[in-house]
Amino acid sequence: MSAAPPAGCVTVRVGERIAVALARCEADARAMLADGTLYEAAARLPDARPLHGRGVAYAVALPVSGTRAVVRHNRHGGVLAPLTGDLFLPPTRAPRELETSRRLAELGVATPEVLMYGVSPALTLFRRADVVTREIESGRDLSDVIAGGASDAERHAAWEATRALLRAMLSAGVRHHDLNVKNVLIAPAQEGVRAYLLDVDRVTFGAPGADAVRAGNLERLRRSARKWRDERGARVDERELAELAAA
Numbered sequence: 001m002s003a004a005p006p007a008g009c010v011t012v013r014v015g016e017r018i019a020v021a022l023a024r025c026e027a028d029a030r031a032m033l034a035d036g037t038l039y040e041a042a043a044r045l046p047d048a049r050p051l052h053g054r055g056v057a058y059a060v061a062l063p064v065s066g067t068r069a070v071v072r073h074n075r076h077g078g079v080l081a082p083l084t085g086d087l088f089l090p091p092t093r094a095p096r097e098l099e100t101s102r103r104l105a106e107l108g109v110a111t112p113e114v115l116m117y118g119v120s121p122a123l124t125l126f127r128r129a130d131v132v133t134r135e136i137e138s139g140r141d142l143s144d145v146i147a148g149g150a151s152d153a154e155r156h157a158a159w160e161a162t163r164a165l166l167r168a169m170l171s172a173g174v175r176h177h178d179l180n181v182k183n184v185l186i187a188p189a190q191e192g193v194r195a196y197l198l199d200v201d202r203v204t205f206g207a208p209g210a211d212a213v214r215a216g217n218l219e220r221l222r223r224s225a226r227k228w229r230d231e232r233g234a235r236v237d238e239r240e241l242a243e244l245a246a247a
Helices: 023-033 037-046 094-106 141-145 152-171 211-232 238-244
Strands: 009-014 019-023 050-052 054-062 068-071 114-122 127-134 175-177 186-191 192-199 203-205
Touching: 009 023, 019 023, 023 037, 023 114, 037 054, 037 068, 037 114, 037 127, 094 114, 094 127, 094 203, 114 211, 141 152, 141 186, 141 211, 152 175, 152 192, 152 238, 175 211, 192 211, 211 238
Parallel strands: none
Antiparallel strands: 009 019, 019 114, 050 054, 054 068, 068 127, 114 127, 175 203, 186 192
8 A cells, every 4th residue: 555645644554554544543543553453453442332234343432532433344245245255456445435435525425434444465465454434323224213113203204314315415426336224324413313324435426416326326225125124024115215206
């Protein structure tokens, strides 16, 4: 990793492990790399709280600044996941996730801030990567809202926040190629609740207001919600899904 870090970031090296972190998180990155990879260090922090998804992520307080964060180990998805696992060709997809999260924020699309990412060598040619994002406290993903014991009012507010997120994505020309109910985080906000976009390494940018952006995002999200309804008994009706199109 020889390229200069993005503006406002620094590169931290401990042995063969490398992190690119916001300048204010440099001491956190250095302390964590001294204890292994960012993910390994997070798992050993005394307050680490496991979050289950595609693998386990950890909600932690960063060791120096105390900033609340979520530390995730990057893994492949899809049919090739059993073969490719957590191995990526350099530079991995972590640098793009940092770049994309910054661009989304500039375009007014809510997404957790990327605080740092780390890369370590594996099997000579490959790399493993971890990403650390600011924790959106008291947040839960949309799948938890529709599959859990949320009240009708809570479910309505979550769908309204999701519609607002889709509107922002459409206005910015943002297409998420794996937009599903696990990749929308619902959290308290001044206006009631707010929806945040997750796993932004699957985002591409097109023309603002483009039909392909609107249709692609809607189709993937509605397909995911129906799957959770049909396979896991989530509370989803077609009226709610039809109202998403009003975005």
